[in-house]
Amino acid sequence: MYALVDCNNFYASCERLFQPKLENRPVVVLSNNDGCTIARSDEAKAIGIEMGTPAFELEDTFKKYNVAVFSSNYTLYGDLSDRVMKTLAEFVPKLEVYSIDEAFLDMSELVYKDLAILGMDIKRTIQHNIGLPVCVGIATTKTLAKMANRYAKKKYKKLGVFYAANQELVNEMLLFTGVEDIWGIGRQYAALLKRNGIHTAMDVTKVPEEWMRSQMTVVGQRLWNELRGTPSIEWEYEAPAKKNICTSRSFGKLTGDKSILMEAASNYTAACAVKLRNQYSCAKAINVFINTNHHKTELPQYSRSITLEFETPSNLTGELIQYALKGLDIIYKEGYLFKKVGIMMLGLIPDDQVQTSLFDTKDRTKNKEALKTMDKLNKLLGRDAVRMASQGFERRYRLRANHLSQKYTTNIHEILKIKN
Amino acid sequence: MKRTELLELPYYTVKVKTGFPSPANDYLEERIDLNKELIKHPLSTFIVESEGDSMKDAFIPPKAKLIIDRSLKPKNGDIVLAVINGEFTVKYLKKNPFKCWLIPANKKYKEIEVTPEMEMQVWGVVTAIIVNPNDTRCML
Numbered sequence: 046m047y048a049l050v051d052c053n054n055f056y057a058s059c060e061r062l063f064q065p066k067l068e069n070r071p072v073v074v075l076s077n078n079d080g081c082t083i084a085r086s087d088e089a090k091a092i093g094i095e096m097g098t099p100a101f102e103l104e105d106t107f108k109k110y111n112v113a114v115f116s117s118n119y120t121l122y123g124d125l126s127d128r129v130m131k132t133l134a135e136f137v138p139k140l141e142v143y144s145i146d147e148a149f150l151d152m153s154e155l156v157y158k159d160l161a162i163l164g165m166d167i168k169r170t171i172q173h174n175i176g177l178p179v180c181v182g183i184a185t186t187k188t189l190a191k192m193a194n195r196y197a198k199k200k201y202k203k204l205g206v207f208y209a210a211n212q213e214l215v216n217e218m219l220l221f222t223g224v225e226d227i228w229g230i231g232r233q234y235a236a237l238l239k240r241n242g243i244h245t246a247m248d249v250t251k252v253p254e255e256w257m258r259s260q261m262t263v264v265g266q267r268l269w270n271e272l273r274g275t276p277s278i279e280w281e282y283e284a285p286a287k288k289n290i291c292t293s294r295s296f297g298k299l300t301g302d303k304s305i306l307m308e309a310a311s312n313y314t315a316a317c318a319v320k321l322r323n324q325y326s327c328a329k330a331i332n333v334f335i336n337t338n339h340h341k342t343e344l345p346q347y348s349r350s351i352t353l354e355f356e357t358p359s360n361l362t363g364e365l366i367q368y369a370l371k372g373l374d375i376i377y378k379e380g381y382l383f384k385k386v387g388i389m390m391l392g393l394i395p396d397d398q399v400q401t402s403l404f405d406t407k408d409r410t411k412n413k414e415a416l417k418t419m420d421k422l423n424k425l426l427g428r429d430a431v432r433m434a435s436q437g438f439e440r441r442y443r444l445r446a447n448h449l450s451q452k453y454t455t456n457i458h459e460i461l462k463i464k465n
Numbered sequence: 466m467k468r469t470e471l472l473e474l475p476y477y478t479v480k481v482k483t484g485f486p487s488p489a490n491d492y493l494e495e496r497i498d499l500n501k502e503l504i505k506h507p508l509s510t511f512i513v514e515s516e517g518d519s520m521k522d523a524f525i526p527p528k529a530k531l532i533i534d535r536s537l538k539p540k541n542g543d544i545v546l547a548v549i550n551g552e553f554t555v556k557y558l559k560k561n562p563f564k565c566w567l568i569p570a571n572k573k574y575k576e577i578e579v580t581p582e583m584e585m586q587v588w589g590v591v592t593a594i595i596v597n598p599n600d601t602r603c604m605l
Contacts (some may be wrong), residue, residue, distance in 0.1 A: 174535050457530075
C-alpha cells in the first residue's frame with residue numbers, strides 16, 4: 046500500500062501561516078524575479094488566475110480583487126517542507142520525497158492498521174503541528190495513490206483523505222479521472238489515447254496489455270499494470286543524481302552591459318559547479334544562452350546559445366567559468382538589452398569515471414582539494430563568501446523580489462513580531 | 466536541507482602515551498544543550514518576538530523571544546499565541562467547557578472574552594521565554 050501526501054497550494058499556504066489575516070483573501074506567489082504566477086490559493090484560482098501567467102498581465106486583477114502577492118521565498122518554503130517531510134517520516138518506515146511539497150509513503154508494513162484512519166491522522170498532524178493543509182491518497186500502487194490524492198482534493202476536499210480500499214472505490218476514481226490527469230501521461234500520449242476512444246483511466250484498464258505496449262512502449266505497459274493494481278514503479282528513497290544541471294535567471298533590469306552578463310554567467314556557473322560536486326558528478330559540456338525580453342516587442346530581439354565540450358569532464362569552478370565566459374564571448378552581441386543568461390551542464394557522469402585527456406595539463410587533484418576547502422568555507426560563512434574573482438561582488442544583475450516575506454524560521458532577525 | 470548541529474562535544478583530553486591519563490575521561494558527558502532542554506518538538510517549534518507590554522507581568526517584556534510549540538494541546542492557564550480576527554496576540558488562555566478568554570498580564574489591558582462571532586484560533590503554546598536582562602527595566 047502506498048500513500049501520496051501533498052500540501053495544498055504549498056507556497057501560498059506557507060505565506061498564510063505567518064499572516065493569518067490573509068485567510069479567505071486570494072494569495073499568489075510569483076516565480077523568481079517576480080516573473081509569473083507559480084502558486085495560487087483557492088480564492089486566487091476562483092477569480093480565474095491561471096498558473097504561469099506573467100505578473101504584469103495581472104496587475105489589474107491584483108488590484109481589483111485585493112490579491113496578496115508574494116515573491117517566492119524558497120528559504121521559508123524549504124524549511125517548512127523539511128518539517129513536513131520529517132513529520133511524515135515518523136508515521137512510516139519508508140518514504141520517498143517526491144517534490145518540495147509531496148511525498149510517497151510506504152504503508153505495506155502497516156497493513157494491520159486502518160489506513161483511512163492513519164491517513165486522517167497524518168492530515169490532522171501536519172495541519173496541527175506545522176499549520177499546513179495536506180491531502181492524502183492511499184492505494185495499492187504509486188499511480189493509484191497519486192490519483193486517490195487528486196480525487197480527495199476534487200471530491201472530498203473537507204475530509205482531504207481518500208483510501209481506495211476496495212475495487213469498488215478504485216473504480217469510482219478510475220471513472221472520474223480523465224487520461225490527461227493520470228500521473229505520468231503527457232499531452233501527446235493523452236491525445237493518442239483519446240484518438241483511440243480511451244477517455245478515462247477506467248478505459249485504459251480495459252484495453253489489452255499488448256496494445257498499450259505497442260502504442261506507448263514499456264511506459265504504457267507499466268502504467269496499465271499500475272492502474273490495475275500491480276505495483277510497477279520502483280521506489281526511489283534517495284533522489285537520483287540529476288541528468289542536467291541548469292541555472293538561469295532573468296535580470297531585474299534589462300542590460301546590454303557585457304561585464305554584467307559575464308558576472309552573472311560566472312555566478313551561475315559557480316552555482317552549477319557546487320551542485321555538480323555535491324552529487325559527485327562531472328559535466329562533459331556546458332551550454333551558455335542569452336535572451337532579450339521577447340515580451341518587449343518594441344526592442345530589437347536576439348537570442349542565442351552555444352555548447353562547448355570540455356577536453357576532460359570537469360566540476361572545477363575555475364575551469365567551468367573559463368568555458369562559460371568563452372561561450373558568452375562568442376554569442377554576445379552589442380546593441381541589445383538582455384533579459385536572461387543561463388548556464389546548463391550537460392552529459393553528467395559520476396566523477397570517479399572521468400578519463401583525463403591525454404593532453405590534460407591541469408593538476409586536478411590539487412584543484413579538487415582547493416575547491417573542497419572552498420565549499421566547506423562557504424557552507425560555514427555563507428554562500429559565495431569565497432569565490433572566483435570573475436563572480437564579482439556586487440551582483441549588479443540582482444533578481445527582483447519586491448514582495449518577499451521574511452525568513453520567519455531561519456533568521457533570528459526576521460522572526461514573526463507580535464504586537465502585544 | 467541538513468540541519469547543522471552547533472553543539473560542541475567535549476573531547477578526550479589524552480592523546481599522550483606516557484603519563485597518567487586524566488581520571489575524568491571515564492566520566493565525560495555531553496554538555497547541557499539548551500536546544501534539547503527548551504525545544505522538545507523541533508519540527509513543530511517556532512520562535513517569535515513579543516513587542517508590546519500587555520504580558521509584562523508574565524515575564525514577557527518587549528523584545529522577549531518566545532518559543533512556541535504547535536504540537537501541544539492548549540490547556541487552561543497556558544500562555545498561547547492566538548490568532549483573533551486575523552491578528553496575532555500572546556495571552557493567557559482561560560477556558561471552561563462553555564467559554565474561553567484571553568487574559569493579559571498587565572492591569573492596563575482588558576481581558577478578551579471570546580464570543581462565537583469572533584474568529585479565534587490557538588496558533589501554538591508558549592513553552593519558554595527568552596529575555597535579555599537589559600530589556601526587563603519596564604517591569605520595575
